Amino acid sequence: MTAMEITQLKENLLELLENLDRKNLDFLKTQEEVTQQKGDEIDLVESESQSKLLLRFNGRSNKYIKKLRSTLDRIDAGEFGICADCGAPIENKRLQARPTATLCIHCKEEQENVERNIFSEKKKTSAIWDCNQL
Numbered sequence: 001m002t003a004m005e006i007t008q009l010k011e012n013l014l015e016l017l018e019n020l021d022r023k024n025l026d027f028l029k030t031q032e033e034v035t036q037q038k039g040d041e042i043d044l045v046e047s048e049s050q051s052k053l054l055l056r057f058n059g060r061s062n063k064y065i066k067k068l069r070s071t072l073d074r075i076d077a078g079e080f081g082i083c084a085d086c087g088a089p090i091e092n093k094r095l096q097a098r099p100t101a102t103l104c105i106h107c108k109e110e111q112e113n114v115e116r117n118i119f120s121e122k123k124k125t126s127a128i129w130d131c132n133q134l
Contacts, residue, residue, distance in 0.1 A: 001081060001092055009099055010075050017068045020061055027058045067100040074102075083107055 001009070074080040081090050083104040090104045103111065 001095060006075060006080060009095075010072065013068055013072055013075075013099060017065065017072070020065050020068070024058065024061060024065075027054060027061075030054060064100075070102075071100045085111075 071080065081092075081095055082088070083090055084102045085107040086104065088104050088106075090101055094101055094105055101108070
């Protein structure tokens, strides 16, 4: 990416971060309202369900905020667009699609294959354990 593109991206990320921070404040207000609600048993169950859903969305938002801040730190440090594993440049198309990417496509695919194999092994081990319980 050119310096101008990186500057524009940084501005976009800062704006996005500001919007997410604002939404987090709104979440806290909504969460407070939900926990203060009173009513019959059905209302309370619905309120609890809504609260759990809001917490899940807020958790995802917080993870994304951390990724955005990390990306902004990499931009400031001059490390943006460099693969954290192999040190190779991350392709512009990947960075445009996913500015928070820290791995080049090759390293990301390797990481996903390792994760897939670990999941597959856990599944096999679990199945063997289940069969032994019969």
